[in-house]
Amino acid sequence: MIKPLGDRIVIKVSEGDMKTASGIVLPDTAKEKPQEGEVVAVGGGKVLDNGQKVAPEVKVGDKIIFSKYAGTDIKVDGADYLIVRESDILAIA
Numbered sequence: 001m002i003k004p005l006g007d008r009i010v011i012k013v014s015e016g017d018m019k020t021a022s023g024i025v026l027p028d029t030a031k032e033k034p035q036e037g038e039v040v041a042v043g044g045g046k047v048l049d050n051g052q053k054v055a056p057e058v059k060v061g062d063k064i065i066f067s068k069y070a071g072t073d074i075k076v077d078g079a080d081y082l083i084v085r086e087s088d089i090l091a092i093a
Helices: none
Strands: 008-013 036-042 063-066 072-076 079-085 089-092
Touching: none
Parallel strands: none
Antiparallel strands: 008 036, 008 079, 036 063, 063 089, 072 079
16 A cells, blocks of 8 residues: 655545436546545654644544545556645545
8 A cells, every 4th residue: 555645645535426316327527526535544744844743633544525626646556546635635524
């Protein structure tokens, strides 16, 4: 697995809905980018200007909501993940 650095978080993104409320099946190109996921790895925390380290507020296993266009998509062992900064996480669900 990947070990993120600093205040970065690795997220397993939830799959978006495949159907609309009325039952229409959506192709991948028509789906909105999901904004929810599960934390799978957490960095050591942000280092402040004075050298003090602040521990991340999220932990592995937390279900989170993040900014729509945040982070970097990566693929590891065939699975898709997203690496974001802690500041891009909006809430713990």
